[in-house]
Amino acid sequence: MLEKEYYPQKIEKKWLEIWDNENPYKTPNESDKPKFYALSMLPYPSGKLHMGHVRNYTITDVIARFKRAQGYNVLHPMGWDSFGLPADNAATQHNADPKTWTLSNISYMKKQLKMLGLSVDWDREVTTCLPDYYKWTQWLFLQLYKKGLAYKKTAPVNWCEKCATVLANEQVIDGKCWRCDSEVTKKNLSQWFFKITEYSDELLKDLDLLKGWGDNVKTMQYNWIGKSQGSILKFKVKEIDGLEIPVYTTRADTAYGITYLVVAPEYKDIDKLTTPENKAAVEQYRSNAKKLSEIERLSTQRIKTGVPLGTHIINPFTGRVCPIWVADYALVDYGTGAVMAVPYHDERDFDFAKKYNLPMIQVIDGEGFDPNKVYVEKGKLINSAQFDGLDCEEAKKQITQYAHDNGFGEFKTQFRLRDWLISRQRYWGAPIPIVYCPNCGEVAVDEKDLPVLLPTDVDFSVKGKSPIETSPTFRYTTCPKCGAKAVRDMDTMDTFVCSSWYYMRYVDPKNDKECFNRDLINKWLPVDQYVGGIEHAVLHLLYARFFTKALRDCGLLDFDEPFKNLLTQGMVLKDGSKMSKSKGNTVDPDDIYRNFGADTARLFILSDSPPARDFDWTDAGVEGCYKFILRVYRLYSKYQDKINLNYNFEIDKLNKNDEDMVRNTHIAIKKITNDIENEFQFNTVISRYRELTNSIYEYTKDENKINYEVLSFSLLTLLKLISPVCVFMAQEIYCELGAKNSIHLESWPKYDEKLAQNSAVTLVVQVNGKVRDKIDVEANLDNLELEKIAKNSSKVQEFIQGKTIVKTIVVPNKLVNIVAK
RNA sequence: GCCCUGGUGGUGGAAUCGGUAGACACGUCGGACUUAAAAUCCGGUGAGGCUAAUAACUUCGUGCCAGUUCAAGUCUGGCCCAGGGCACCA
Numbered sequence: 001m002l003e004k005e006y007y008p009q010k011i012e013k014k015w016l017e018i019w020d021n022e023n024p025y026k027t028p029n030e031s032d033k034p035k036f037y038a039l040s041m042l043p044y045p046s047g048k049l050h051m052g053h054v055r056n057y058t059i060t061d062v063i064a065r066f067k068r069a070q071g072y073n074v075l076h077p078m079g080w081d082s083f084g085l086p087a088d089n090a091a092t093q094h095n096a097d098p099k100t101w102t103l104s105n106i107s108y109m110k111k112q113l114k115m116l117g118l119s120v121d122w123d124r125e126v127t128t129c130l131p132d133y134y135k136w137t138q139w140l141f142l143q144l145y146k147k148g149l150a151y152k153k154t155a156p157v158n159w160c161e162k163c164a165t166v167l168a169n170e171q172v173i174d175g176k177c178w179r180c181d182s183e184v185t186k187k188n189l190s191q192w193f194f195k196i197t198e199y200s201d202e203l204l205k206d207l208d209l210l211k212g213w214g215d216n217v218k219t220m221q222y223n224w225i226g227k228s229q230g231s232i233l234k235f236k237v238k239e240i241d242g243l244e245i246p247v248y249t250t251r252a253d254t255a256y257g258i259t260y261l262v263v264a265p266e267y268k269d270i271d272k273l274t275t276p277e278n279k280a281a282v283e284q285y286r287s288n289a290k291k292l293s294e295i296e297r298l299s300t301q302r303i304k305t306g307v308p309l310g311t312h313i314i315n316p317f318t319g320r321v322c323p324i325w326v327a328d329y330a331l332v333d334y335g336t337g338a339v340m341a342v343p344y345h346d347e348r349d350f351d352f353a354k355k356y357n358l359p360m361i362q363v364i365d366g367e368g369f370d371p372n373k374v375y376v377e378k379g380k381l382i383n384s385a386q387f388d389g390l391d392c393e394e395a396k397k398q399i400t401q402y403a404h405d406n407g408f409g410e411f412k413t414q415f416r417l418r419d420w421l422i423s424r425q426r427y428w429g430a431p432i433p434i435v436y437c438p439n440c441g442e443v444a445v446d447e448k449d450l451p452v453l454l455p456t457d458v459d460f461s462v463k464g465k466s467p468i469e470t471s472p473t474f475r476y477t478t479c480p481k482c483g484a485k486a487v488r489d490m491d492t493m494d495t496f497v498c499s500s501w502y503y504m505r506y507v508d509p510k511n512d513k514e515c516f517n518r519d520l521i522n523k524w525l526p527v528d529q530y531v532g533g534i535e536h537a538v539l540h541l542l543y544a545r546f547f548t549k550a551l552r553d554c555g556l557l558d559f560d561e562p563f564k565n566l567l568t569q570g571m572v573l574k575d576g577s578k579m580s581k582s583k584g585n586t587v588d589p590d591d592i593y594r595n596f597g598a599d600t601a602r603l604f605i606l607s608d609s610p611p612a613r614d615f616d617w618t619d620a621g622v623e624g625c626y627k628f629i630l631r632v633y634r635l636y637s638k639y640q641d642k643i644n645l646n647y648n649f650e651i652d653k654l655n656k657n658d659e660d661m662v663r664n665t666h667i668a669i670k671k672i673t674n675d676i677e678n679e680f681q682f683n684t685v686i687s688r689y690r691e692l693t694n695s696i697y698e699y700t701k702d703e704n705k706i707n708y709e710v711l712s713f714s715l716l717t718l719l720k721l722i723s724p725v726c727v728f729m730a731q732e733i734y735c736e737l738g739a740k741n742s743i744h745l746e747s748w749p750k751y752d753e754k755l756a757q758n759s760a761v762t763l764v765v766q767v768n769g770k771v772r773d774k775i776d777v778e779a780n781l782d783n784l785e786l787e788k789i790a791k792n793s794s795k796v797q798e799f800i801q802g803k804t805i806v807k808t809i810v811v812p813n814k815l816v817n818i819v820a821k
Numbered sequence: 822g823c824c825c826u827g828g829u830g831g832u833g834g835a836a837u838c839g840g841u842a843g844a845c846a847c848g849u850c851g852g853a854c855u856u857a858a859a860a861u862c863c864g865g866u867g868a869g870g871c872u873a874a875u876a877a878c879u880u881c882g883u884g885c886c887a888g889u890u891c892a893a894g895u896c897u898g899g900c901c902c903a904g905g906g907c908a909c910c911a
Binding site for chain 1: 825827834835837861862892905907
């Protein structure tokens with residue numbers, strides 16, 4: 001029996017216990033059904049769930065339930081991205097053990113996730129910080145290492161003082177650390193990199209294959225990879241025989257306008273290029289440049305500085321002798337680290353030339369050229385010998401070709417993307433499985449010796465170095481090759497390495513022989529629907545794509561892209577601004593569960609905005625959803641004795657009132673199904689729930705007119721339609737109505753196209769495009785009849801009086817427009 | 822500067838193909854029920870004009886300006902604003 005009023009807390013508790021024991025969403029790897037892989041970005045176990053999590057996991061869960069009802073074998077797993085800095089910090093601050101801290105957070109958050117009613121197969125749970133997972137992270141590192149995709153080099157790297165570790169380029173946002181927001185400086189260190197640049201072209205090209213990704217994410221990756229087509233031109237140094245300076249340029253067409261050359265302060269040949277007279281000034285300039293942080297370098301954007309080296313290059317096109325300068329507007333790690341300067345046709349060169357009184361030569365002519373201003377537009381070449389008169393684009397080709405033919409140039413494609421720096425000077429991560437042997441040098445740990453376990457005998461209270469270095473046991477080992485005494489690499493891997501392949505482990509999470517079974521991974525992947533935050537557009541989503549391609553080339557899998565469809569959900573705001581602890585406008589999911597139940601939380605978080613847009617959390621909105629749930633429930637508790645699970649009626653024998661109820665139900669099925677299939681518009685789905693509920697209330701207004709077979713059909717259909725969202729209430733009602741199965745295992749309702757429309761429609765009658773009358777007519781009348789009805793309208797008559805009808809447009813079931821002059 | 826996304830009532834938002842702009846809610850106003858309140862149920866609610874307040878009628882209205890069309894929130898061109906990304910990238 002259903003109680004008169006609904007008590008979500010009581011009912012949700014009951015079903016949670018049952019589901020906890022049964023794991024009803026256990027997914028078999030073998031099935032006759034087609035597969036569907038629904039994936040949420042796995043959470044970092046920070047301590048408590050926040051509303052962003054609730055939104056993310058609710059969206060994926062509803063998709064998973066919908067697909068399950070449509071007959072798919074749905075994989076909907078969950079795991080923990082559980083290595084990472086906050087655990088290290090917690091350990092340092094409270095002298096706690098990062099593992100204990102992390103695992104206790106996981107256990108609390110797992111409980112919160114379960115309370116949300118997710119249809120997750122918990123038997124496939126993956127925890128990246130446990131040895132049975134990071135063993136395979138290390139193993140995959142070794143595969144990339146063997147393939148030459150992991151390498152160590154000394155380079156100026158991004159350093160965050162507060163986090164006491166290096167950062168990947170993707171983790172530096174506006175010159176600041178992505179995690180703690182403090183300033184990033186450069187440090188020269190020997191570090192491990194993954195050769196993501198090897199895949200620059202493919203990562204860029206395959207964006208086109210990702211039809212199920214939003215343009216925003218694709219453009220961000222496109223910009224980040226930053227492909228540019230240009231030329232390398234080489235310049236002989238006048239003073240030093242045999243020394244050449246290559247430059248990268250996208251404006252080879254302006255080669256005749258070069259008046260000086262600029263090299264970056266870190267340029268490799270800079271010492272050779274500096275004459276004794278200029279040495280002091282150059283040294284001074286370089287050491288100043290070194291001190292600048294990324295932010296300062298950005299802030300000096302408009303005031304360009306530099307000093308001459310005293311040497312010159314000869315422009316091979318013109319024979320002109322041009323001075324070489326050092327200036328920090330040239331970047332050492334882009335192109336060749338040297339830039340040819342054409343002041344009239346490049347803004348930066350123009351500013352610099354003006355400041356230091358360097359000569360300018362105009363080589364492009366076009367409308368609006370002003371000798372006092374920079375001219376970056378395209379035009380026709382002048383002062384360029386045999387290339388005069390050419391268009392810029394054609395000139396680029398011909399000039400580069402000419403340089404090529406004469407041995408001082410070539411075409412060159414350049415990318416902005418840099419290799420992925422993966423070493424971290426932190427404890428709580430997967431140790432890098434490499435040892436250093438005095439005889440053999442850098443040696444990979446033998447695969448059979450994996451995992452390289454994190455040491456536990458460490459001191460977290462030390463400052464200024466990684467706690468891992470305090471372990472008396474970890475450092476020393478023997479060389480896998482020669483058996484000599486060797487030392488381990490003391491760094492751990494960036495957590496983004498762990499999260500680059502977790503979605504692969506879900507297909508085979510308990511496999512202790514291999515990281516995943518090849519047949520299983522080819523069967524389940526790519527992920528059919530991935531859901532997560534936009535903040536990972538160039539971090540996780542780029543790394544995961546790289547990993548997939550790299551593992552494919554290691555022969556571990558046979559697909560090119562990991563995520564077929566991507567839904568990036570918007571942020572959860574509170575009263576118009578981002579939820580944050582400092583603002584004190586956070587909402588605790590526990591409070592919502594306690595006061596309204598998880599169904600209300602799920603319903604509300606889907607209701608007010610489409611998934612991709614930001615969502616504003618309001619207390620009034622939550623209450624509105626709670627009231628709606630109670631309103632729905634009351635219908636079932638009122639009519640529970642009348643509801644027939646095996647309802648039966650013949651549509652032809654129904655009266656109009658009953659037929660309309662049936663039609664409204666079919667319309668709801670159709671619209672809800674379409675709304676979910678079309679971009680997951682859950683906000684309109686929920687509107688349809690309300691519309692159908694309202695129309696059932698309307699139908700039951702007069703008790704004497706109710707056909708209980710029809711009512712049963714409508715109520716049972718509504719229940720199934722609402723079940724992916726209000727999972728507990730739907731289950732409770734269906735069970736109490738006497739159904740044997742769980743409603744979550746029932747199939748999705750089907751609609752009849754003929755019944756999924758109203759029996760009567762409102763015909764809009766326009767005269768000259770303005771609405772003049774609205775007439776209720778039977779559906780599906782033919783055009784001639786509609787035209788006749790329209791012309792008979794007295795209001796229409798008024799407007800066409802004394803005019804001639806030029807044309808009549810009829811849109812079936814909708815509108816007639818009479819054009820009269 | 823370049824790129825992406827968006828701009829619709831007091832608010833969140835809706836509107837397959839170009840075809841009733843504002844679905845469904847929130848808020849608000851009113852009514853029923855109640856001794857009263859809460860809850861619930863029912864109804865009004867884009868702006869202006871005309872009316873006596875209503876009904877009826879009518880004009881305007883989807884960031885701005887043009888255009889295409891019988892018909893534009895939707896298509897085309899130009900602009901403005903907001904959010905996000907990239908940026909001394911040669």
